Amino acid sequence: MQPYEERLTAPRSWWVIAALIGVACALMLLPLGTLPMLGGLIGGAALSAVAVSAYGSARIRVVGGALIAGEAKIPASALGEARALDADEALAWRTYKADARAFMLLRSYVRTAVRVEITDPEDPTPYAYLSTREPERLVAALAAVRT
Structure with missing residues (x-):
């Protein structure tokens, strides 16, 4: 019997939401200028992507x-x-x-x-x-x- 392993990855729609959170952060910082807007885009998307990845990293194994x-x-x-x-x-x-x-x-x-x-x-x-x-x-x- 082969050992069983499964990762409970998050659905693709959650990754789209993570990207949209980055866009929302960018829009919030747009009045402050281009650099803060880019920082909000990158930072917001990165933080939400880390959260989605962490939640979807749960594994089930039989070994x-x-x-x-x-x-x-x-x-x-x-x-x-x-x-x-x-x-x-x-x-x-x-x-x-x-x-x-x-x-x-x-x-x-x-x-x-x-x-x-x-x-x-x-x-x-x-x-x-x-x-x-x-x-x-x-x-x-x-x-x-x-x-």
């Missing part, structure tokens, strides 16, 4: 007998059943079915997800909710690591 989701590293021995969630079920689990104790690596722009039970009796976290574009592949990788 070395563990699930690594964002900052969390969960050993395979603590993983229970993994279930792929379609768009409707994923929406339900991140809203009215959600448990406040759950670990959630969610990105609203990724419609599907995987819900993984946490079976470690020492851990109060009941499950991990992971946004993923390839839920079936992640479930298969988790099943392979648990066996």
